[in-house]
Amino acid sequence: MAINDNNTDSNKSQKQEEKDLPKVVIFLPPPVFSLIGEESFASNKFLFLKAYDSQLPLLQFLSTHSKSIKAILSSGGAAVNADILQLLPEVGLVVTTSAGLNQIDIPECRRRGIKIANAGNVYSDDVADLAVGLLIDVLRKVSASDRYVRQGFWATKGDYPLGSKLGGKRVGIVGLGNIGREVAKRLEAFGCFVSYNSRKKKPYVSYPFYQNVCELAANCDALIICCGLSDETHHMINKQVLSALGKEGVIVNVGRGPIIDEKEMLRCLVQGEIAGAGLDVFENEPDVPKEFFALDNVVLSPHRAVFTPESEKNLSQLVVGNLEAFLSNKPLLSEYVD
Numbered sequence: 001m002a003i004n005d006n007n008t009d010s011n012k013s014q015k016q017e018e019k020d021l022p023k024v025v026i027f028l029p030p031p032v033f034s035l036i037g038e039e040s041f042a043s044n045k046f047l048f049l050k051a052y053d054s055q056l057p058l059l060q061f062l063s064t065h066s067k068s069i070k071a072i073l074s075s076g077g078a079a080v081n082a083d084i085l086q087l088l089p090e091v092g093l094v095v096t097t098s099a100g101l102n103q104i105d106i107p108e109c110r111r112r113g114i115k116i117a118n119a120g121n122v123y124s125d126d127v128a129d130l131a132v133g134l135l136i137d138v139l140r141k142v143s144a145s146d147r148y149v150r151q152g153f154w155a156t157k158g159d160y161p162l163g164s165k166l167g168g169k170r171v172g173i174v175g176l177g178n179i180g181r182e183v184a185k186r187l188e189a190f191g192c193f194v195s196y197n198s199r200k201k202k203p204y205v206s207y208p209f210y211q212n213v214c215e216l217a218a219n220c221d222a223l224i225i226c227c228g229l230s231d232e233t234h235h236m237i238n239k240q241v242l243s244a245l246g247k248e249g250v251i252v253n254v255g256r257g258p259i260i261d262e263k264e265m266l267r268c269l270v271q272g273e274i275a276g277a278g279l280d281v282f283e284n285e286p287d288v289p290k291e292f293f294a295l296d297n298v299v300l301s302p303h304r305a306v307f308t309p310e311s312e313k314n315l316s317q318l319v320v321g322n323l324e325a326f327l328s329n330k331p332l333l334s335e336y337v338d
């Protein structure tokens, strides 16, 4: 009995301590929770409030807890917009598990003095590896030859058509941030000629810079899209850019689907106006236009570039580190500065 009473007391005091901890709200479970387990995010400095576990509609849930929520843990799936932020006057940080920030209303955060922390460099190597992997796959027809062999065609129809060499190709990188720079490093090692487009010329690299993405495409054999999605980059890769890339040109997208006008790209692929595509992202995920499935010059990947067990483990440390730093008034580990 006494033990039970003690237990009850200690449960009560634990509950009280938890009640007093600053709260970090989560709208939707970030993929990392199911990939490596939520326990990697344990901290005695804050408590997660999971809006998705509540019966209440999101806005009502947020109003109920508005005074205790100090930070938001965001991921790609749920918008952090002005309607939400205005319900949470105590929020001072949005930390996101994604590399992309397109789900966050950045100007509204700035207006409210809310800091933003993103995935920093955690994903850069893995995304760069996949970008180069997709390019090699398209050029050397790896996935297509695999299908050819599995279907028994090697024995019945003979040799598969040759692929094309990566070394010596002129590759244009759109968006030379953390990921774009890792892609460039890898491509240099393969003997490619790298050039790039980004919002501003980067003073610390010597790759040729093209302010105009169409000019970049016209001077390249392949384009790799590594930039974020914004109003400026939405459908930036349009008919004009694809036609500048030309019949022999290959496009790889590890950024966001809507950066490319997908319908136009599909038309160019079907009509042979570009040579191939390696795509990790799509306009309407997870719906991928069926027409892609019939194209042997297209390699498809289900938005997996960032995810490896290694990157997710590093990510959990970064997220917890950012939240703890913020709650102790220390500098963030990966603050996003425009």
Ligand SMILES: O=CC(=O)O
Residues within 6 Å of the ligand: 076, 097, 098, 099, 100, 101, 119, 123, 306
């Ligand atoms: O695409 C994934 C991400 O932005 O993290």
